[in-house]
Amino acid sequence: MSQGARLEILGPFQVTCGGRRIAVSTGAQRLLAFLALHREGTHRRAAAEQLWPDCTGCRAAANLRSALCRGRRLGSAPAIDTADRSLALTPSLSVDFHEAWDSAHRLVSGLAPVVDGERLVAVLSQVLLPGWDDEWLLLERERWDQLRLYALEALAQRFQTEGRHLSALQTALAAISIDPLRETAHRIAVEVHLAEGNVACAVKRYLEYRRLLQLELKVAPSPLLTRLVRDLPRT
Structure with a gap:
C-alpha cells in the first residue's frame, strides 16, 4: 500500500494514510466524496x-467551513486545495473511483489491453x-452505473472472444446484477452457454429473461x- 493518503468511495467510505484508517467526521466525508466526484474542482x-440544500445560505456556508476545517488534511497529508473561491482534492490524494473510472473508459474505448481482467x-x-x-449523489451514481455496465459488457465480450467462457459468464452476470432488464449481458450469457454446448442453460437463460421482461x-x-x-x- 502507498504511504500517501487514499480515499475510497467505491463501497463504504474510507480514508487511509500510510496504510492506517483515518476517522473522518460526517461533514468532511460528504465534502471529500463530493470533491472526488468533481475532479476539476468546484466553487465553494x-x-x-448541493451538500446542504435544506439549509439557508449562511448555515450551508458555515457547515462547509466546518467540514473544510476537518477534511483539509488527512493525517499529515494535505487533502483539499482551496485556491481563490474554488475547492478541489489535492493531486497527491489517490482516489479509487478515479482509477476505476479511467480504467472503465479505456476498456469501453477498446484502445488499451486488459490487464488482470478478473x-x-x-x-x-x-x-x-x-x-x-x-440528492447530489443520485446522478453521479447513475453515471457510474452506466459506465460500468458498458465496461463489464465490453470485458465479457473480450473474454468470450478469447474463449475464456467462465470469466465471460461471470462478467456478464456482474453486469446483469446492475441492470437485470438490460439485454446485452443476457445475450452474452446465452452466447457463452451455446459456445460451450450447454443448450439447456442457454434456453433457460433466455426464458428467464423473457419472463422478467413480460412481468x-x-x-x-x-x-x-x-x-x-x-x-x-x-430433434
Whole structure:
C-alpha cells in the first residue's frame, strides 16, 4: 500500500494514510466524496448549496467551513486545495473511483489491453457509496452505473472472444446484477452457454429473461436474442 493518503468511495467510505484508517467526521466525508466526484474542482458556494440544500445560505456556508476545517488534511497529508473561491482534492490524494473510472473508459474505448481482467470485474462491481441517499449523489451514481455496465459488457465480450467462457459468464452476470432488464449481458450469457454446448442453460437463460421482461415491462426480447435460441437444431 502507498504511504500517501487514499480515499475510497467505491463501497463504504474510507480514508487511509500510510496504510492506517483515518476517522473522518460526517461533514468532511460528504465534502471529500463530493470533491472526488468533481475532479476539476468546484466553487465553494456550489459545494455548500448541493451538500446542504435544506439549509439557508449562511448555515450551508458555515457547515462547509466546518467540514473544510476537518477534511483539509488527512493525517499529515494535505487533502483539499482551496485556491481563490474554488475547492478541489489535492493531486497527491489517490482516489479509487478515479482509477476505476479511467480504467472503465479505456476498456469501453477498446484502445488499451486488459490487464488482470478478473480484478477489474471486482472493481466494476462496486457500488458508489452504498447507503448514502444524498440528492447530489443520485446522478453521479447513475453515471457510474452506466459506465460500468458498458465496461463489464465490453470485458465479457473480450473474454468470450478469447474463449475464456467462465470469466465471460461471470462478467456478464456482474453486469446483469446492475441492470437485470438490460439485454446485452443476457445475450452474452446465452452466447457463452451455446459456445460451450450447454443448450439447456442457454434456453433457460433466455426464458428467464423473457419472463422478467413480460412481468416488468410487458415487452419481449429483441429478435437478435430470440434468434439465438429459435434457430437451435430440434430433434
